[in-house]
Amino acid sequence: MIKSILLVAGLLASSALGVPIENPVNVIRQASGVVITRCANPRMLALAYDDGPYQYTSELVDILDRGGAKATFFWTGTLYGCIYNQASAVRKAYASGHQIASHTWSHPQNFGSLSASGIQSEIQRLEQALVNLIGVRPAYVRPPYLATGGNVLPTLGQMGYKVITNDVDSGDWNGLSVSASQQRFQQAGAGGNGHIPLMHETYANTVRQLTPWLINWANSNGLRLVTVAECLGNAGSAYSATNVPGNGQNTC
Numbered sequence: 283m284i285k286s287i288l289l290v291a292g293l294l295a296s297s298a299l300g301v302p303i304e305n306p307v308n309v310i311r312q313a314s315g316v317v318i319t320r321c322a323n324p325r326m327l328a329l330a331y332d333d334g335p336y337q338y339t340s341e342l343v344d345i346l347d348r349g350g351a352k353a354t355f356f357w358t359g360t361l362y363g364c365i366y367n368q369a370s371a372v373r374k375a376y377a378s379g380h381q382i383a384s385h386t387w388s389h390p391q392n393f394g395s396l397s398a399s400g401i402q403s404e405i406q407r408l409e410q411a412l413v414n415l416i417g418v419r420p421a422y423v424r425p426p427y428l429a430t431g432g433n434v435l436p437t438l439g440q441m442g443y444k445v446i447t448n449d450v451d452s453g454d455w456n457g458l459s460v461s462a463s464q465q466r467f468q469q470a471g472a473g474g475n476g477h478i479p480l481m482h483e484t485y486a487n488t489v490r491q492l493t494p495w496l497i498n499w500a501n502s503n504g505l506r507l508v509t510v511a512e513c514l515g516n517a518g519s520a521y522s523a524t525n526v527p528g529n530g531q532n533t534c
Contacts, residue, residue, distance in 0.1 A: 315439020317430055319478065320449040321513035326476030327505045328513040329353040329496060330446070331483040332385055332424060333361055335368035335375075338489045343375050345489065349497035351507035355483070356385035356424040356446075359408050362484055364534035369415055376416040381509035381520045383422040384408050384443070394429030401437040414528045418521040422446055422510060428480075442522060446510055448480035452492065455482055460491045467496065472503035476513050 321328055331342070334357050346353050355375055359365045365372065376382050386393065387407035396404070409419045423443045425434055430445065438445050450470045452463040470477055481488050500507050511520040 313439075314442050314444060315435045317435070317445050317447055318514065319447050321476030321478060322515045323513060324473075324475050325505055326508050326513045327496070327500045328476060328478045328508055328510045329481070329493070330356060330424070330448070330478055330510055331481050331488075332356045333358060333389070334483040335365060335371050336362045336484045338483055338486060339368060339371035340374055342483050342489045342493065343371070343378050343380065345493055346380065346497075346507075347378055349494070349507070351497050351500075352380055352509045352512070353507070354381040354383055354422070354446075354510040356383045356422075357408070357412075358385045358389045359387035359411050360534050361385075361389040365408075365411050365415070366532045366534060369532070372412075372415050376418070381422070381511055382412060382416065382418065382420055383424065383446070383510070383520075384412075384420045385424055386426055387411075389426045391427065393426045394431045394434055396433065398433045398437045401433055402441065405438070405441060405443070409526055410529060410531070413526045414531055417528070419524060419526045421519055421522045442524070444514075444519070446478060448478050450477045450479040452479055452481045452488065454485045454488045454492070455480075460487050460495070463488075463492050464495055464499075467499060472500075472505055476505065476508075478510060478513065 329351060331353060334355055357365065384405060386404040388404065390396065390404065413419055421442065421444060423438060424446045428447045435445065450466055452466060454463060483489060497507065509520060511517050
């Protein structure tokens with residue numbers, strides 16, 4: 283018992299210093315500022331999409347809803363146009379019960395080398411937009427380019443964010459074909475703790491071909507299609523209780 287307490291205390295201290303940790307102990311997995319790559323629970327698949335909202339968002343929500351799937355959307359403020367221009371799709375995804383998470387405001391290429399204040403600004407601007415649009419502040423973030431070095435983990439930890447990367451890369455961002463992406467999931471398999479994949483809702487093939495295939499693949503393998511928060515065993519942690527008042531803004 284004492285050894286377990288010391289282990290937990292040591293890991294929490296390490297996370298406070300910005301050291302990436304992944305540990306099967308559920309309480310550690312839920313710590314802020316710790317890199318989480320896969321689910322804490324088995325028999326789950328947490329479909330996760332980056333870089334939106336975009337022109338395919340509404341269509342993707344329809345596909346997921348028809349398949350009885352829940353997903354997590356890691357959204358930006360300006361990467362593919364202003365988030366306020368996709369207000370109806372944003373509200374539709376949230377109303378459908380999908381998890382809305384952060385992918386920063388502008389998706390900076392140098393996110394890993396930003397100052398702490400620069401990281402905070404990127405996070406807070408996206409927070410404000412989501413509060414304005416759907417009234418919630420996300421508690422989960424996927425850093426641009428999966429950058430977790432420099433000030434990233436300490437800053438996100440101090441801000442109370444759970445940091446998500448992935449354990450399966452669909453490769454859609456690198457021009458991989460849908461069949462090649464499917465093979466990556468098949469190779470990862472349906473055993474062990476569930477997967478958190480890297481996918482992007484900005485590619486029509488990911489939305490219209492890979493996602494329906496993943497829904498069928500999950501069903502065939504007895505996997506539940508859940509949000510990232512649920513696959514980590516804490517469905518109630520998707521949003522922060524910290525109050526961020528709306529400011530009425532509707533432009534970027």
